[in-house]
Amino acid sequence: MPRKSKNKSKNKERSLVQERDLHDPDLYFNRELSWIEFNRRVLEEAEDSNHPLLERLKFISIFTSNLDEFFMIRVAGLKEQHSASVVNLSPDGMSAQEQLDEIRERLAPLIERQFNVLHSDIMPQLANHNLIIHPYSTLPNRDRLHLREYFTRNLLPLLTPLAVDPAHPFPHVLNRWLNVLFVIASPGEHTTDQHRYAVLQLPPGLSRFIPLERRHGHHFVMMGEIIQANADLLFPGFTIEESYTFRVIRDADIEIAEDEASDLLTEMEEQVRNRRWGSPVMLETEEGLPAHLTSMLREILDLEDKDIYKVKGPLNLSDFMALTDVNLRSLKFRPFATRPLQDFNTEGTSVFTAIRRQDLMVHHPFDSFSQNVVKFLDAAAADPKVMAIKLTLYRTGGDSPIIEALKRAAENGKQVIAFVELKARFDEQNNIIWARALEQAGVHVVYGIIGLKTHCKIAMVVRRDDDRIRTYLHLSTGNYNQKTARLYTDIGYFSAREDFEEDAINLFNLLTGYSENKKWRRLAVAPINLSLRVIEMIDREVKLHSSESPGEILIKINSLVDDKIIRALYRASQAGVKIRLVVRGICCLKPGIPGISENIEVRSVLGRFLEHTRILCFRNGGDEEYYLTSADLMPRNLYRRVEIMFPVLEDKRKAELRDILEVYWEDNVKSRRLLADGTYEHVEAAEGEKPLSAQQHFLNQLRRTMQRSSRAKRLLSN
Numbered sequence: 001m002p003r004k005s006k007n008k009s010k011n012k013e014r015s016l017v018q019e020r021d022l023h024d025p026d027l028y029f030n031r032e033l034s035w036i037e038f039n040r041r042v043l044e045e046a047e048d049s050n051h052p053l054l055e056r057l058k059f060i061s062i063f064t065s066n067l068d069e070f071f072m073i074r075v076a077g078l079k080e081q082h083s084a085s086v087v088n089l090s091p092d093g094m095s096a097q098e099q100l101d102e103i104r105e106r107l108a109p110l111i112e113r114q115f116n117v118l119h120s121d122i123m124p125q126l127a128n129h130n131l132i133i134h135p136y137s138t139l140p141n142r143d144r145l146h147l148r149e150y151f152t153r154n155l156l157p158l159l160t161p162l163a164v165d166p167a168h169p170f171p172h173v174l175n176r177w178l179n180v181l182f183v184i185a186s187p188g189e190h191t192t193d194q195h196r197y198a199v200l201q202l203p204p205g206l207s208r209f210i211p212l213e214r215r216h217g218h219h220f221v222m223m224g225e226i227i228q229a230n231a232d233l234l235f236p237g238f239t240i241e242e243s244y245t246f247r248v249i250r251d252a253d254i255e256i257a258e259d260e261a262s263d264l265l266t267e268m269e270e271q272v273r274n275r276r277w278g279s280p281v282m283l284e285t286e287e288g289l290p291a292h293l294t295s296m297l298r299e300i301l302d303l304e305d306k307d308i309y310k311v312k313g314p315l316n317l318s319d320f321m322a323l324t325d326v327n328l329r330s331l332k333f334r335p336f337a338t339r340p341l342q343d344f345n346t347e348g349t350s351v352f353t354a355i356r357r358q359d360l361m362v363h364h365p366f367d368s369f370s371q372n373v374v375k376f377l378d379a380a381a382a383d384p385k386v387m388a389i390k391l392t393l394y395r396t397g398g399d400s401p402i403i404e405a406l407k408r409a410a411e412n413g414k415q416v417i418a419f420v421e422l423k424a425r426f427d428e429q430n431n432i433i434w435a436r437a438l439e440q441a442g443v444h445v446v447y448g449i450i451g452l453k454t455h456c457k458i459a460m461v462v463r464r465d466d467d468r469i470r471t472y473l474h475l476s477t478g479n480y481n482q483k484t485a486r487l488y489t490d491i492g493y494f495s496a497r498e499d500f501e502e503d504a505i506n507l508f509n510l511l512t513g514y515s516e517n518k519k520w521r522r523l524a525v526a527p528i529n530l531s532l533r534v535i536e537m538i539d540r541e542v543k544l545h546s547s548e549s550p551g552e553i554l555i556k557i558n559s560l561v562d563d564k565i566i567r568a569l570y571r572a573s574q575a576g577v578k579i580r581l582v583v584r585g586i587c588c589l590k591p592g593i594p595g596i597s598e599n600i601e602v603r604s605v606l607g608r609f610l611e612h613t614r615i616l617c618f619r620n621g622g623d624e625e626y627y628l629t630s631a632d633l634m635p636r637n638l639y640r641r642v643e644i645m646f647p648v649l650e651d652k653r654k655a656e657l658r659d660i661l662e663v664y665w666e667d668n669v670k671s672r673r674l675l676a677d678g679t680y681e682h683v684e685a686a687e688g689e690k691p692l693s694a695q696q697h698f699l700n701q702l703r704r705t706m707q708r709s710s711r712a713k714r715l716l717s718n
Contacts, residue, residue, distance in 0.1 A: 020596065022567040025093030027596060029588045029678050031561055032074055032099050036106045037680065038585040039066050041606050041672060043110060047117050053129070054324045054331040055608070056122050061321040063114055067107070068176055068249060068318065071282045075103065076251035079281060091563045091588065104306045115312040130217025131326060133209070136225040143212055144229070147221060150210065151230040158203035159227065161234050163196065170300045171199050175250040175278065178202045178316055180228060181293065183242040184235050195241060197296075200227065200234070208319050218326050222314055244293065245315050246285040248301060251278035283308045284315055333608055336699060337706055338368035338486075344375055351379045352463060352496075355472050359650045360494040363660065364478065365609060366702045369485035373492055374401045376474055380461040381409035387469070388415040388462040390508050394455055395479040402480045407441035416443045419511050421454045446512045449642060452527065454511060456630045456644040460504050471501040475646055477614045477628055488612040489695070491628055491657075493648070497522070500646070511642065526631055526643035531564065533645065534633070537618050537625070538568040542575040544621040551577035552619035554661050558612060559586040561634040573599040582664050583674075584611040586634075592676040602674035603683060605667050607695045615657055616645070626657045669693035 020027075045051065046059035081088075081096040089095055094102070123133065139147070161182070162171045173179050182198045202208070202224060209220040227234075228243045280301040285294065287310045298308060324332070341362065343354035354360065362372045378401075380386045389409050396402055410416045420435045435445050448454060457476040462469060478490030503523040509515045510525070524533040538553065545551030553572065560566065560581065566589045573579055579600040581589070591600045605611055616627040631643035648654055664671075669691050672680035685691050 022570050022596075023091075023563075025089070025091065027570070027590055027593065028092040028563065028566065029590060030090055030092045030094055030099065030102070031586055031588055032070075032078070032103055033106060033678065034586040034588060035070060035074070036103065036110070037678060038604070039063060039070070040110055041604060041680065042066060043114055043117075045606055046114070046122070051608075052331045052333060053122060053125050054326070054328060055333055057118075057126070057320055058324045060114060060118055060122065061318050061324070064316065065318040065321075067111075071249040072175070072252035072278075075100070076253060076278070076281045078103075079279075080251070101306070108309070111309060111311060114317070118317070119312060126331075129328060129331060130219075131323070131328065131331075132217070133220050133222060134212065136221055136229050139212075139221070143221075146213065147210070147226050148230055151226050152233065154206075155203065155223070155227060156233060158206075159200060159234060161198045161200045163198050165196060171201075173199065173201065173248050175252060176247060176316065178208075178224060178245060178247050180224060180231075181244050181246060181297070182231060182235070182240060183293070184238045185241050186238055196238075198235070202227070207322055209322060218328070220323075224314070242290075242293075244286045244289045245313070246283065246289070246297065247315055248280050249282040249284070251281055253278075281307065285310050286313050286315070287311060336702060338364075338371070339366060339702055339705055340368050340371035340375075344372060350383075351376050352383070352461075352465075352472055355494045355496050356465075356470070359497070359648070359653055361648070361653050361656060362492045362494075363613075363656075363698070364485045364488065364490045364492065366698050367492075369482050370401065373474060373476075373480070373485075374405065374482065376461075376472075376494065377402060377405040377409075377459065380463075380472075381405045381412060381414070383463065385465065386414055386461055386463045388417070389459070390417045390419075390462075391459040391480070392419045392421070392454055392456055392511070393480060394421045394457065395481050395484070400480075401482055403438065406438060406443055410438075410442035417446065417508070417512060418443050419446045419448075419454055419508075421448060449511065451640075453641045455637065455641040456507070456525075458504065458507065458644060460508060470496055471504060472496050473500055473504055475500075475628070475644065477630055478612050484610075488610045490612045491615070491660075493628060493646070493653075497649070507644065522646055524627075524629075524645040526637060526641055527639045530629070530631060530643055530645050531562065531638040534565055534616070535568045537616075537620075538565070538572050540620065541577045541618055542572050544619075545572075545575055545577050549621055550619075551575070552617075553577060553579045554617040554665070555580075556582040556611075556613055556615045556661055556664060557633055558584045558614065559632040559634050561586055561588050561632075562638055563588070565633050565638075569600060570596050573597045580665055582611075582661070587674055590676055590678075591674055603665065603667075603671050604674065604680060605664055605671045605694060607670040607693065609695055613660070615661060617657070617661060624654060624658075626654050628657075663692070663697055664694045666692055667694040670695065 042059055042063050046056045046063060048056065051059070078096045078100050082100065086096065090099065126132070162168065164170050179202065180200045182200065184196050184198060206223065208223045210223055210226060212219040212221060224245050231240045231243060280303055283297055283301055283303055285297070285308065289310060294308060298305065341354070341360055343349070343360055344351050346354070377389070380389050389406065391406065393402070406416050406418055418438050420438070435447070439445050457479060459474040459480070461472040463472060473495050474492060475495070476490060476492040478485065478488055499521045500523070503520050506515065506517045506520070507523065507525060510517065520529065524530040541551035541553055551572065553569070560583050569579055569589060574596065577599060581587070581600065581602045582605060583602055584604055584606065587602055589597065589600065589602065591597050591602045614629045614632065616629065618625045626648040627645050628648060629643065629645035631637040631641070631645065637643050648657060668683050668685040668689065670693050671683040673683050674680055
């Protein structure tokens with residue numbers, strides 16, 4: 001009898017756990033704090049002594065640029081919510097002010113760690129390789145004389161010191177820009193009340209790292225220190241008492257009343273200009289800035305003490321990315337040659353013939369972007385049978401071969417439609433430039449759908465084949481950007497399937513005209529039905545799950561934030577479905593909660609490349625389904641952007657995707673496991689298990705392929 005009573009008690013407890021409200025804030029991690037944990041993992045890459053030194057410096061720079069964007073967008077938004085007395089709580093139950101307080105608590109020690117690893121580890125080791133940033137105070141007179149001449153000749157004409165006094169208000173310093181605050185006095189002034197102030201903005205267009213001549217290696221002095229040391233030439237007749245560098249981070253989120261903007265391009269140009277003048281969000285200063293000057297800046301900028309970050313310096317470490325271009329190859333990752341598709345390089349076979357035969361897939365950066373994706377569009381631009389090209393552009397980068405291919409196609413008399421997303425955050429200016437260039441070449445440029453960002457990646461080529469007019473598609477998880485295709489992992493897909501064709505036509509009609517299309521054969525489209533489709537497939541796993549045929553979900557994504565999808569995953573876990581998630585960045589789902597998410601494991605993989613692939617796999621009762629998507633599982637992607645998700649239908653391509661997913665899951669070098677408290681632990685190799693880095697695995701695979709190809713070419717030439 002006691003045993004039976006005990007079992008009843010356990011069953012009752014289990015029932016209560018399963019009935020727990022899945023909206024409970026305790027079941028969710030905070031979005032902003034999860035992002036901070038992501039940037040912590042970026043910092044850990046900078047601390048990883050297995051990386052080459054200049055690559056570690058690159059991660060330092062990325063950590064800072066990530067942080068700047070976080071303040072400009074996320075912190076700015078929270079401050080705006082707080083000032084507007086918005087009482088809506090985040091899904092995890094935190095108010096805007098509570099989030100701001102916790103952000104400060106989490107970030108302060110990370111920023112200190114960043115400077116510690118830079119000063120105590122990376123820079124001393126770089127000095128051993130003759131890459132040295134010299135403090136101005138340590139330079140001999142010969143170098144000081146040379147730099148004073150450099151200052152007079154190259155810097156002085158560009159500098160504009162701005163007085164701060166009753167007749168000259170404090171200048172409106174630009175967002176993220178480095179400034180120097182000078183405390184000056186005339187010979188007759190002896191008290192601090194008589195001190196004067198001036199602000200100087202460092203000149204744009206010049207490197208902060210000024211090389212020292214006549215030295216072996218790479219020796220630099222920071223521009224700011226040169227200016228501070230020679231400031232007597234800026235203020236003749238005055239004494240420089242003190243000088244300190246500082247910079248201000250401003251609200252940089254762009255809001256456009258699109259229905260009131262008669263010309264979206266012109267309105268966007270105006271908004272990009274205004275970004276420099278947004279409300280201050282954060283002040284970064286040197287550690288030694290005195291309290292009275294700190295208070296002065298805080299009051300002028302209307303900030304609070306917790307908005308001020310005093311650092312060891314130098315400020316704005318994102319500028320240190322420039323040092324990674326120094327010619328020290330031994331301190332960088334080993335270069336690699338990318339792989340062209342064999343199907344695109346078979347003699348006598350066009351790219352269109354190859355795509356007609358079977359769907360083709362490329363895994364960047366291991367597979368070449370220029371020899372595959374650019375080749376596809378170059379062929380379309382030159383082929384007399386091609387009648388039209390339609391393409392979405394989100395981030396294209398500088399000197400884009402994609403842009404050049406579209407311009408050539410228009411010049412060759414083809415109909416070319418480019419959908420340019422002007423609201424691609426921090427790439428707006430580039431996209432404005434390319435939009436105007438495309439228009440001048442005869443490309444019809446479409447700028448956007450009111451209220452939505454267009455983030456889907458799709459190119460459609462319409463060709464008059466011998467049997468009929470056929471549509472050839474390239475769909476991708478990443479942007480049409482040759483530079484980032486070498487730095488990010490992404491997957492591109494080529495297809496001439498008829499059922500894809502119909503959806504692609506409807507998608508472009510949605511983007512360029514008016515459409516209420518409800519019937520999508522293969523594509524799922526946000527904000528129409530993508531989130532619903534994902535939830536349907538999760539729920540289907542629950543229905544098909546049994547002890548004989550257990551359900552399984554394996555997803556690789558950049559961020560998981562949407563609470564509706566998280567609740568669907570919780571329900572699947574409760575039903576016994578095994579769920580494995582590789583989430584690079586933000587993850588608001590809590591794994592390992594008894595009765596809720598004990599069947600969910602979450603890992604994150606960082607490394608040499610920015611993980612950007614978005615793959616979803618559902619066991620589907622044994623008939624596995626694979627999907628690729630441009631969307632992360634976040635509200636902004638699912639409900640405020642145009643995104644696509646599409647199935648991979650050929651068995652060969654499915655097997656390739658399964659291999660990619662399993663390799664990332666088995667990573668025991670760069671992978672970290674998310675714990676129930678929101679922290680991450682390294683996934684360690686089991687006893688007797690070989691170390692496996694997913695990115696290195698694919699690089700090794702690539703090198704073996706390229707070596708075999710080189711040997712084959714040599715044999716043929718002999």
